[in-house]
Amino acid sequence: MIQYLEKPFSVEESLESLNLFLRKWFEKKYKVPTPPQRYSFKLVSEKKNVLITAPTGSGKTFSAFMSILSDLMNLSLANKLEDKVYCVYVSPLRALNNDIYRNLNVPLDQVFSDITIPIKKITVGIRTGDTPQSERQKMLKKPPNILVTTPESLAILINSQKFVENMKDLKYLVIDELHELANNKRGVHLSLSVERLREIVGHDFTRVGMGATLSPLDEAAKYLVGYDGEKERDCYIVDATWDKKLDFLAMSPVKDIVNSSDKAIDNSIYKIINSVIKKNRTTLVFTNTRSGTERVVYNLMRRFKYGEEHIAAHHGSLSRETRLGVEDMLKKGKLKVAVSSTSLELGIDIGTIDNVVQIGSPKSVARAVQRIGRSGHSFNDVARGEVIVTNRDDLVECSIMLDAARKRHLDTFTTPKNALDVLSQHIVGMSQTKKWSVDEAFGVIKNSYAYHNLPRSDFISLLEYLSGMYVGLESRRVYAKIWYDEKEGMFGRRGKLTKLIYFLNLGTIPDEVAIDVMTPDNKWQGSIEEEFLSRLKPGDVFVLGGKTYSFNYARVMKAYVTPAPGQVPTIPPWYSEQLPLTYELAVEIGRFREQMAIALGHAREHGKKMLTMLDRSKLKPNEESRKLLDSLPVDENAKMAIFNYFAMQVLYAGYIPTDKMLLIEKTEDKEGERNLLIFHSLYGRRINDALSRAFAITLGEMLETDIAVNITDNGFVLVTEQDATVSRKDVDMLVSEVGRSNMRQVLMRNIRRTEMMRRRFRYNAARSFMILRNYKGRKISVRKQQINSQLIFKAAEEISSDFPIIKETYREIFDDVMDLPRAERIVRGLISGEIGYKLIETDVPSPFSHLIVTFGEADVIMMKDRRKHIRDLHKQVLAKLNRMMK
Amino acid sequence: MRISDDVEILDGMPVLYIKSLSIIVCTDLHLGYEGVTADKGTFLPKANLRHIKETIKRAVELKRPKGIIVDGDIKNEFSQVHVEEFNETHEFVNFLRNEMGLESIILIKGNHDNYIERLKEPFRMQLYTQEALMDDYLFFHGEELPSSKEGKMLIMGHVHPSIAIYNKLGVKEKLKCFLKGKLKDGRDILILPAMNYFAEGFSVNMEKGIGDLAPIFRKMLDVDSMEALCIGEDEILDFGSVGQLRNIEL
Secondary structure, three states: EEEEOOOOOHHHHHHHOHHHHHHHHHHHHHHOOOHHHHHHHHHHHOOEEEEEEEOOOHHHHHHHHHHHHHHHHHHHOOOOOOOOOOOEEEOOOHHHHHHHHHHHHHHHHHHHHHOOOOOOOOOOEEEEEOOOHHHHHHHOOOOOOOEOOOOHHHHHHHHOOOOOOOOOOOEEEEEOHHOOOOOOHHHHHHHHHHHHHHHHHHHOOEEEEEEEEOOOHHHHHHHHHHHOOOOOEEEEEEEOHOOEEEEEEEEOOOOOOOOOOHHHHHHHHHHHHHHHHHHOOOOOEOOHHHHHHHHHHHHHHHHHOOOOOEEEEEEOOOOOHHHHHOOOOOOOOOOOOEEEEEOOOOOOOOOOOOOEEOOOOOOOHHHEEEEEEOOOOOOOOEEEEEEOOOOHHHHHHHHHHHHHHHHHOOOOOOOOOOHHHHHHHHHHHHHHHHEHHHHHHHHHHHOOOHHHOOOOHHHHHHHHHHOOOOOOOOHHHHOOOOOEEEEOOEEOOOOOOOOHHHHHHOOOOOOOOEEEEEEOOOOOEEEEEEEHHHHHOOOOOOEEEEEEEEEEEEEOOOOEEOOOOOOOOOOOOOOOOOOOOOHHHHHHHHHHHHHHHHHOHHHHHHHHHHHHHHHOOOOOOOOOEEEEEOOOOOOOOHHHHHHHHHHHHHHOOOOOOOOOEEEEEEEEOOOOOOEEEEEOOOOOOOHHHHHHHHHHHHHHHHHHHOOEEEEEEOEEEEEEEOOOOOOHHHHHHHHHHHOOHHHHHHHHHHHHHOOOHHHHHHHHHHOOEEOOOOOOOOOOHHHHOOOOOOHHHHHEEEOOOOOOOHHHHHHHHHHHHHHHHHHHHHHHHHHOOOOOOEEOOOOOHHHHHHHHHHOOOOEEEEOOOOOHHHHHHHHHHHHHHHHHOO | OOOOOOOOOOOOOEEEEEOOOEEEOOOOOOOHHHHHHHHOOOOOOOOHHHHHHHHHHHHHHOOOOOOOOOOOOEOOOOOOOOHHHHHHHHHHHHHHHHHHOOOEEEEEOOOOOOOHHHHHHHHHOEOOOEEEEOOOOEEOOOOOOOOOOOOOEEEOOOEEEEEEEEOOOOOOOEEEEEEEEEEEOOOOOEEEOOOOOOOOEOOOOOOOOHHHHOOOHHHHHHHOHHHOEEOOOOOEEEEEEEHOOOOOOO
């Protein structure tokens, strides 16, 4: 059973549960336990599974570890502490592992130096990808009592026959930063490792999960503890997130964010950041992308003469040494400001931060809370943060986000379920350790929360795939990674190479193909993703590292460009590293839009006159809208900017779209060359991804044409060629047609031809060990794997449309990339009338649609069959050539 | 599509038919491809040989030729004869001889065909290590220059030609194509697209350095002057000259 604990134990009850020596040390150092500790000391000492969520500085580490150390102390005093692993600690970050290692050794050193009788000391050891071979060997002979590791290293350890002997008496498993794991495949991978570990040691162990807040907590707890057969394991939930006070504000850099130039906005943003930096000793700035981080550092240095001793960037693309150096300088209080994309958001020890500045929307309430929570030293301090918005939609989004944070409305996460790629890896791993009966192995797998409802047929299809049954008998020698006897229902090891395949290829983080960007003189300018390159055509202008370049041509893994200073980008920046807006937050923004629509309702009647007033910034919010704006945690600039933005939309387009009223806008692009059908569906990218494609496919079928889509959090656009216009009647028919059809089936019909499918399929093929990164001791660069993914996909499809990697690709697209169930619910709402829709026609896109048209993720829905497709292309080329002749 | 009274490109196929010789011509099969890539860690589902067989079957049923010429690179690996290559070549030759009833199987040796001599006897293939002159036609693979000055039409493989075009919605389309043109000395030349399923081809109108790939483009032949005849679903479409297709924007 999953149980929430509302009332902490008393201080005495908590301390009482500790070993005496440890208690003395604790009281001397900290006096009293923090709120989360007043739950956890006692629970963990009673060997209860616990999930603890709490902000930085709340003594989270000791919440989990104090009782564990205490138990091991008692063992040591009773002279029963052996050279065995009693506790495994897993975190997603190596940097965090180093911190934990240090933080555990501090009390251990002090406590043991106080004890005069000769007893065995509790040992702590780190095992990650960085651990040298010699250390690993030592660890095998003399294992540490507490093993600090990563999900990937744990997966390796449980496959080491010798090392698992050392874990047979395991008592505790601690998973840190659980919020970074429970919602993705990396966490799914870990959950299987944990259940395999449980099977290997042959008994249950106490599980402690820690992390920043996430919702729903009971799902997170289920992820932590899993199942014992059909029975859900017990777990207590301790939610101390909100015990730290947060003080935050959304700020608009300018009063009129719609009409101000990019330059004016930029200037003001940096001025604000600088004023915050000046007021504080140490400031932490968060951006949403790595390139953003670089840009901010560059600008602060250039504009305000900060030197490298004052300011530093910290993100995943930097070398480990650089990152460690930055962390160290922060800890010593030497840096004035550190700028980070995501890497400093996790619990690495970085000393005291006075203030957090977030630039642009962090896209989720939970992430906003966590990032701002990085400031303020102790639990009793107030965490201070400013969110500076960068554009009009960002402004509304951040304002509502902070309002939701204040109301403690959190967005929800989901764990990917029944991911077949991750399971492939573990089946290969399992087959190496012993001969399994299919039933027994299936039982172990189903104990993971992520696989509890796995259909047996999926499991069998993986065994078939891994045993090479998709190629002829004579090729299985090379293809098979496991031995599988269908009749006996047994599987196990096959081939000498497989052991290494598992060790060298496990993990879930896909290899990105980085394309080097070069100028004609062969100077390296930076790198772009392969997918971005595939969208570039000669002459396109794009931004890289804050500079603009014009694309010439690509060759092998290089893109050749010419610097194009001052030119306007013709292709939006690539947002694949940016996270989608969460549904819950999207809906809150939709509600706010509705309230503003009501408050501004009268404006429509005054049309022209008010528009001129607005132009001269003389238009003031009326009483209702003033009240609404005042309810938000934002500065005055932001209030006026929001007001102007909404007023402009209502005056220009007549309507403000809300979560209950879908505005569909028919318009043209600048040159009038292409028709745009803009859907103001503010539901977040995951839902819009599904909606846009369903609408595009249906419309494409109606008009027999290919359609380009552009997808953002706030809506999507369907782009058709000039001669394929859409009438009002078409739109009505389109909505009813989408409403009538089965969305999953509609998407299935077409998604196999999209760029997204190709990319995802390649990732899944790699994670399923079909495309290896490392084989026979050779590293295989992604470049060498560059066989057109679509052709591999087609070849796999010819085997069966249920081929596990194809099935997983669809699952990932529908469940992880998209949010299909919610998209379906919205379409049902459109049909039942619960959500209304309104079609308007505009000469140029309305204010709310500017960013939908210019930013976002692009894809093309190909509707024509291949024959017609090639013929049309042929016709167009000939027509073009004819025109050129004249 | 007819190239001359005697030569025809079969609709929708990377296959040539020469009436006077009663043969079909294809190139760059790279048999054993999946087996070789599997050895390097990419375990592709098998598709190449099956697709090639289907295409050959269509061609044979259409034209009833007596023989087949593979204009180089029947197999994939440079350095040796891989076991999968042996198996697939064996299966392919049996298929041609027994199921398709082709009397002569002629192979022009390509740069991937090292050690192919070992297969010559057991598989009863005719093998030309450099080039083959048959009546008016000079067959060669293309990684080296042809030495013979004879032959009215040269037939080459090796470069896997295709063209790439951005459509109106900004998507890059790649189509395998035949290249038809004239050498500077006035002889006709026809370059065949690769038959391999996984080979997308070298975009002759976009990528640079075709001269590094095949020396014939250095002095004897201007790629821009060649005509791109693309393979459609069940037809061949003339897309005009390569030069015109450079930087074309629809």
